[in-house]
Amino acid sequence: MSANDAKLAGLNSLGKTYDFGINEGTVGPSVIDVSSLYAQTGQFTYDPGFTSTASCQSSITYIDGEEGTLLHRGYPIEQLAEKGNFVETCYLLLNGELPSRKELEEFETAITRHTMLHEQMNRFFHGFRRDAHPMAIMVGVVGALSAFYHDSTDINDPEQRKIASRRLVAKIPTIAAMAYKYSIGQPFVYPRNDLDYASNFLHMCFSVPCEEMNVSPTLARAMDRIFILHADHEQNASTSTVRLAGSSGANPFACIAAGIACLWGPSHGGANEAALEMLSEIGSVDNIPEFVKRAKDKDDPFRLMGFGHRVYKNYDPRARVMQQTCHEVLGELGIKDDPLLDVAMELEKIALNDEYFVEKKLYPNIDFYSGITLKAMGFPTTMFTVLFALARTVGWVAQWNEMVEDPSQRIGRPRQLYIGSPKRDYIDIAKR
Secondary structure (H helix, E strand, C coil): CEEEEEEEEEEEECCEEEEEEEEECCCCCCEECCCCHHHHHCCCCCCHHHCCCCCCCCCCEEEECCCCEEEECCEEHHHHHHHCCHHHHHHHHHHCCCCCHHHHHHHHHHHHHCCCCCCCHHHHHCCCCCCCCHHHHHHHHHHHHHHCCHHHCCCCCHHHHHHHHHHHHHHHHHHHHHHHHHHHCCCCCCCCCCCCHHHHHHHHHHCECCECCCCCHHHHHHHHHHHHHCCCCCCCHHHHHHHHHHCCCCCHHHHHHHHHHHHCCCCCCCHHHHHHHHHHHHCCHHHHHHHHHHHHCCCCCCCCCCECCCCCCCCCHHHHHHHHHHHHHHHHHCCCCCHHHHHHHHHHHHHHHCHHHHHCCCCECHHHHHHHHHHHHCCCHHHHHHHHHHHHHHHHHHHHHHHHHCCCCCCCCCCCCCCCCCCCCCCCHHHC
16 A cells, blocks of 8 residues: 555545645555544544444455455465465465466475364363364364464564464364364364365365265365365455454464354354244245245344345355356265255345336345355354354464554554433432
C-alpha cells in the first residue's frame, strides 16, 4: 500500500475541513487513511462489523466479491485447487511464491517430520468429557501446544516463527483426528510418513489398529481440495481475531487457538453444519416447495442456509470447485439413496434456475457443497468446523507472520461510541 500525496479526501466536520491521504493497493478499492482522524478532529469513525474499515495492509489474499474472484498471492483459487495440492498452497501462503521442486520437497519433509505430538499430550485429551465437542477439544489442545514447545514461542526470532508455523500446519491434522477419535471412543492412530497430507489425515480418522485401510485416491484428492478452498479468506472474523491476539505479542499457539474459538461461531465456521441441519429440517424432496416458498417470504424467519455470501455478490469461485468435488465423491462412494443428498441436489437445481434466486444472486456457496461432501465421506457434523479450522490454520499463520513483520502494526485498540450514563456521584447504600 502506498500513499499518493496527489490524492486527498476532504472531510467537513463541525464547520472545519480536514484532509486525509488516499492509499492505493495493487488491485481493489483504495482506502482513506484516517489514522490521524482523532488527533485532528477529536472524533472517531463508527463502523460496526468493520465493513468499511481496512484494519491492515496485506499481500496474502485478495477478494473481489462483485466479480467472484479469490486470489492467493495473485493466483486464482480455481487454478490452485485444480493444478496444485494443499502443501504447495501452504508454502505459497507462508512464503509468497510457489515453490521449486527442491523447495517443495524440503517443505513436505519438514511438515511430515512434525506431524507427531508430544506423547504427554495424549493424556491431555483424556481430561475432556467423552462427549465433549471436538471444537472445544481443539481450542484447548492447540492453546496447550505452547506448554510443550517452548523453543518456538519467541515471536521476535524469525527462526522460531518459522518452526512454529510449520509445527502448526503439521500438527493440526493430528490434533483434529485425535479429537474425532476421542469423540467416538476409538484409539488414536499415529500419523504415517509414507502418506501425503490429506491421505494421512483420512487414515488417522478412519483407520483402526486391528486392520489395514487403503485410502481412496479420489477421497484424498477431495479432502486436499477442501483444504485448499478453505486455506485463507482475507480479513474474516477468525483471521482478524488471530491478528488482534497477535498484536499484543501473544505466542503463535495462543493466537491460533483464539482463531479456532472464533471460527466455532455458527455465523462463521459453523455455516456448513447449519446447511446440513437445514437439509435435515426439509427432510424430503416433496417438502422443498414449501420451504422455498418460506425462504421467499420476507416475513418468515426461515432462511435457506448455504446460499449467498456476505462478500461474494456473484458465484463464489470456491463453490464451483466444491460442486465438482462433491459430485466426484458421491460418484466414488456410489451414494444414491440418501434423502438428505436428494434434497440437496434438488435445491441446487432450483437455486441455479429459479428467477428469485438468480435475481438475488443466492447461488449455492461453498458451505452448501462442503457439508454434503463431508457427510458423504463419513464425517459427523460436529467435525465440519474442525476440518475448517484444520484448513484455515495455514492462512491464520501466514496472516500472523505478516502482522508480526509489519513495522506499522500496533496493538489492536478499537474505540467506541459511549452511550452510558455521564459522570455521577456515588450514593451511600443507606440513601439509595
